[in-house]
Amino acid sequence: QKEVEQNSGPLSVPEGAIASLNCTYSDRGSQSFFWYRQYSGKSPELIMSIYSNGDKEDGRFTAQLNKASQYVSLLIRDSQPSDSATYLCAVTGGGNKLTFGTGTQLKVEL
Amino acid sequence: EAEVAQSPRYKITEKSQAVAFWCDPISGHATLYWYRQILGQGPELLVQFQDESVVDDSQLPKDRFSAERLKGVDSTLKIQPAELGDSAMYLCASSPGTGVLEQFFGPGTRLTVL
Numbered sequence: 001q002k003e004v005e006q007n008s009g010p011l012s013v014p015e016g017a018i019a020s021l022n023c024t025y026s027d028r029g030s031q032s033f034f035w036y037r038q039y040s041g042k043s044p045e046l047i048m049s050i051y052s053n054g055d056k057e058d059g060r061f062t063a064q065l066n067k068a069s070q071y072v073s074l075l076i077r078d079s080q081p082s083d084s085a086t087y088l089c090a091v092t093g094g095g096n097k098l099t100f101g102t103g104t105q106l107k108v109e110l
Numbered sequence: 111e112a113e114v115a116q117s118p119r120y121k122i123t124e125k126s127q128a129v130a131f132w133c134d135p136i137s138g139h140a141t142l143y144w145y146r147q148i149l150g151q152g153p154e155l156l157v158q159f160q161d162e163s164v165v166d167d168s169q170l171p172k173d174r175f176s177a178e179r180l181k182g183v184d185s186t187l188k189i190q191p192a193e194l195g196d197s198a199m200y201l202c203a204s205s206p207g208t209g210v211l212e213q214f215f216g217p218g219t220r221l222t223v224l
Binding site for chain 1: 143150151152153154155158166199201211212213214215216217218220
């Protein structure tokens with residue numbers, strides 16, 4: 001079992017819709033959770049961090065964390081073509097080591 | 111805006127040659143990370159520095175890879191000799207450290223080994 005699992009996609013949503021990206025993790029001791037956006041050929045860009053159960057909102061982005069279910073998600077409201085990218089989920093384990101999933105490719109269609 | 115700097119951005123080399131990558135973290139960031147990202151996968155940690163000390167190099171192939179951060183600021187990652195399987199994006203990231211966990215990535219170095 002992979003430590004951090006994401007559906008590779010592609011996830012296609014129409015412009016203006018809500019995109020929902022999901023991630024599960026195996027280490028129950030994980031404390032910190034991050035979402036990075038990565039455009040093709042570019043480096044990852046941090047867009048959200050979440051540390052406690054519940055929702056955290058930042059502009060059009062909402063991160064949701066459920067530690068009991070070992071599940072973290074990212075919602076993107078009013079999706080734009082510029083949101084088309086790969087979204088990486090990252091989780092800290094022992095020693096604050098960051099473990100990444102393989103990413104979900106999001107395509108926002110006009 | 112403070113950014114992590116990396117050079118070169120692209121490197122093409124032949125197998126068995128030596129290559130080196132340089133990283134300058136965001137000013138004041140105590141923790142520096144080197145990652146390798148193979149196409150279609152997430153970044154994988156190679157080495158983590160806290161100031162000039164190595165905190166984690168468990169995934170660094172030490173027979174051919176070396177990393178240093180002599181003065182606790184910028185860092186160099188070296189591969190000698192390079193192998194075909196080393197073709198990947200090499201990413202440097204930094205974080206303030208001391209409980210702040212967000213990591214910020216540089217633009218990366220795309221390595222192609224022929």
